[in-house]
Amino acid sequence: MNPTPPSPPPPLTPGTALVTGVTGQDGSYLAELLLRKGYEVHGVVRRSSTFNTARIDALYQDPHEHDVRLKLHYGDLTDANCLAKLLSEVQPDEVYNLGAQSHVRVSFDMPIYTVDTVAMGAIKLLEAVRDYQQTTSRAVRYYQASSSEMFGKVVEVPQTETTPFHPRSPYGCAKVFAHHTTINYRESYDMHASCGILFNHESPRRGETFVTRKITRAVGRIKLGLQSKLYLGNLDAKRDWGYAGDFVQAMWLMLQQDEPGDYVIATGETRSVREFCELTFGHVDLDYNDFVEIDPRYFRPAEVDLLLGDAAKARSRLGWAPRVDVEQLARMMVDHDLELAQCELTLRNAGHDIPSFVGHDQ
Numbered sequence: 001m002n003p004t005p006p007s008p009p010p011p012l013t014p015g016t017a018l019v020t021g022v023t024g025q026d027g028s029y030l031a032e033l034l035l036r037k038g039y040e041v042h043g044v045v046r047r048s049s050t051f052n053t054a055r056i057d058a059l060y061q062d063p064h065e066h067d068v069r070l071k072l073h074y075g076d077l078t079d080a081n082c083l084a085k086l087l088s089e090v091q092p093d094e095v096y097n098l099g100a101q102s103h104v105r106v107s108f109d110m111p112i113y114t115v116d117t118v119a120m121g122a123i124k125l126l127e128a129v130r131d132y133q134q135t136t137s138r139a140v141r142y143y144q145a146s147s148s149e150m151f152g153k154v155v156e157v158p159q160t161e162t163t164p165f166h167p168r169s170p171y172g173c174a175k176v177f178a179h180h181t182t183i184n185y186r187e188s189y190d191m192h193a194s195c196g197i198l199f200n201h202e203s204p205r206r207g208e209t210f211v212t213r214k215i216t217r218a219v220g221r222i223k224l225g226l227q228s229k230l231y232l233g234n235l236d237a238k239r240d241w242g243y244a245g246d247f248v249q250a251m252w253l254m255l256q257q258d259e260p261g262d263y264v265i266a267t268g269e270t271r272s273v274r275e276f277c278e279l280t281f282g283h284v285d286l287d288y289n290d291f292v293e294i295d296p297r298y299f300r301p302a303e304v305d306l307l308l309g310d311a312a313k314a315r316s317r318l319g320w321a322p323r324v325d326v327e328q329l330a331r332m333m334v335d336h337d338l339e340l341a342q343c344e345l346t347l348r349n350a351g352h353d354i355p356s357f358v359g360h361d362q
């Protein structure tokens with residue numbers, strides 16, 4: 001028997017949001033957006049032996065001050081107990097589940113950990129929300145970070161909310177589980193739970209082992225003579241690349257709707273990794289052919305060859321549209337990473353050691 005659903009009305013004024021993955025690319029843009037809108041934002045941070053809050057340091061306020069609206073809590077998606085405690089402590093109106101081991105290539109090396117965080121993490125958080133709603137009768141709106149990686153070996157182009165899934169990685173499989181589980185909780189317990197099927201989105205805050213940022217970091221360093229080569233894998237893979245700052249807006253919009261739902265969020269344009277190299281190296285008057293070499297270690301056991309999304313539903317129901325196209329995105333990322341390379345050059349000229357390549361080997 002289904003429990004009585006909690007009372008539905010949404011908060012009339014911006015309320016309290018709980019965000020997992022707040023230290024990641026999307027978490028940092030979403031926290032900024034929610035703070036701008038007047039929310040109190042509670043972010044879940046993993047304990048680490050070094051600081052992992054660089055992306056949100058600019059938003060952080062001394063907790064001893066008054067009117068602090070960004071609050072950080074230690075927690076982990078693998079720890080159901082801490083998630084339940086966080087729900088009752090924070091009493092959120094909205095929960096955004098962005099935390100994940102989000103690197104597709106790494107998911108082949110660490111499949112079980114990836115499933116623990118991405119799939120089991122989502123169901124643990126959904127259970128915590130469900131228990132909290134049942135015991136308090138308070139309504140919570142839930143956002144699940146689903147992914148275009150779920151489409152995998154695509155059966156139709158472009159992909160929409162109804163395109164069948166054929167995931168090609170442990171990460172993709174885990175996201176499919178989390179996606180279906182979110183829908184199941186919505187249908188079984190009348191929860192306001194929505195999934196954003198987001199296509200690749202990038203920014204100057206993108207992790208340095210994802211291909212766009214790996215490329216733009218290298219472009220900046222090569223231009224200033226700090227690096228001589230860039231080793232990549234499959235240059236023929238095609239992705240629908242958007243700007244993370246635009247995409248977090250769609251997450252928030254989904255939770256402001258009267259009814260929950262699932263939405264593809266994409267730009268509707270696709271480019272190959274090779275074309276992204278042409279754009280970015282071209283922006284600083286370099287030819288990528290002179291610097292890019294192929295290293296098969298970056299090939300994946302199974303590849304996703306082509307992603308191209310159709311965000312018509314988000315456009316018509318949410319009024320969402322991307323503002324930044326891939327050319328603008330490429331220029332934004334290269335300009336940022338040129339500045340970063342300039343800082344590295346200044347440090348090197350002052351006698352500091354600068355690595356001959358950046359990032360980990362992915």
Ligand code: NAP
Nearest residue numbers: 021023024025026076077098099100102145147198200201
């Ligand atoms: P990201 O930069 O890799 O950030 C992932 C976040 O999850 C980080 O804050 C990370 O913490 C945290 N995290 C990792 N393991 C965790 C755990 N066990 N418990 C709690 N938190 C954990 O990813 P993103 O690009 O912002 O993406 C946000 C979400 O959208 C992810 O779920 C991703 O899978 C999904 N997604 C991303 C894209 C995209 O193109 N960016 C597209 C579709 C879906 P640390 O900072 O400590 O590592």
Ligand code: F7E
Nearest residue numbers: 102104147148149199200209210211232233234237298362
């Ligand atoms: O790879 C190819 C690689 O790692 C893009 C995550 O945010 O988006 C992301 O997953 C393409 C792939 O992103 C290298 O083979 C070539 O075809 O930047 P990526 P991804 O795998 O698409 C989805 C939507 C998510 O949900 C994920 O969380 O680029 N590629 N050479 C390379 N990729 C990397 N990383 N490194 C290379 O050297």
